[in-house]
Amino acid sequence: MSNFITEDWLRANYSLSDGTEIHLPATCKLTPAARGLITDHHLVVKYYDEQGRLFIESDDENTSTKTNDTNEQPVLKQVHGLTSQQGYDAAECQLCHQAVQKKPDTMTHLNAHTLVSKSDPRLVFRAKLDSCIAMAVWLQIEVSKNPQQWLTDIRSVLGNIMRADALNEPLSNFMIGGLNEEAIHKLSHNPLKYLGHDHIVPSAEQGRDACLLNLLRTEVREAEISAASIFINRDLVVSRPDLMQGLNRLSSAIYVLMLLCVQYETNSIWPTKDTLTSKLGVQ
Known part of the structure; x- marks a missing residue:
């Protein structure tokens, strides 16, 4: 370079x-x-x-x-690679609220300030996100050229979700492949109208890229379900609606990307952002 x-x-x-x-x-x-x-x-x-x-x-x-x-x-x-902050803060035990001089192997950081047991369900969600990021990075070197830039955005959004959770910050609105969350939602819910292809059930005939992307889609779905167990209480009050919606739209974006790959297998045409937005009637 x-x-x-x-x-x-x-x-x-x-x-x-x-x-x-x-x-x-x-x-x-x-x-x-x-x-x-x-x-x-x-x-x-x-x-x-x-x-x-x-x-x-x-x-x-x-x-x-x-x-x-x-x-x-x-x-x-x-x-720091995750927090983008300089230095480290002293962490305290969530149970006794005392500073921890030496972190035991059975505990880990929930955030920069708090140590929790590794059995904490919030860490299960973090682990699911970690798996999603690993899968997204792997697919960036496995799939063909066309989905690459979408995967770059997907990897970025996954990192932003991890950061928003760890730092208790709101998740900013995002775009994937140049499409905002509303556009992604429309495409994923009515692909026949906007893309000219109906909903798909994964199969080997859809090609390598679509099959690989489906692995990532299922990982994100698992992360979404894990998040629901943490952020939705028994009274159906959602404490982090931004993260729940972000994960839902992320799963939808990967599904749309699968559809585009399936279509490319048939007609060898990859739509631009402008083509997709024009079909949606977005200026």
Whole structure:
């Protein structure tokens, strides 16, 4: 990769859906057009070095990067890969609320401040998310070129869900393949109307990509059911509606992607974002 990150390179390697997280080399330099694209699409940029450490741009006004000079590299600060925060907070036991000097093997962090037993059901949900992320990453090197950018967005959303849960932050609205959550919902519920193909039942005849994506879809479904056991109480009060809806839409997005792969097996046509939005009547 060139030391310069250009707008064309970003467009070729990412779908650029709003809020997508992208990773760039810590030694790279951003052209003004590339930086403008990142700002316009609200991309979350993390930088990595040869040792695998993650960084974000410093928000210190005295050290921030000039955006109109391609000869300057971003001024970076090292952060935790999940929380994007510097440093570590002392954790306390959820039961006794005392600081824990040495973490026992039977406990783990629920968040930066709290240690819980590894039998905590919230950790089951985290483990399911972890499996989803692992599957999404694996599929990025297994499927053909067409679904790649959708998978980049899916991987990003899974990471955002993990972060929102761990930090108790709201999950931001997201886009996958350039489509917002409402568009994904419409496509998945009425594919015959909008895509020209009815609902599918997974089978080997649908091709390799659709079969592999179905593995990820089922993983996300399991994560959604696990989340429901935590975030929906006996009175049907939902404590994290953002996460529940996010997981539901994520499953729908993978199903839509499966349908697109099935159609491609037949007609070798991969629809653009503009084609899909025009079918939905979205401007």
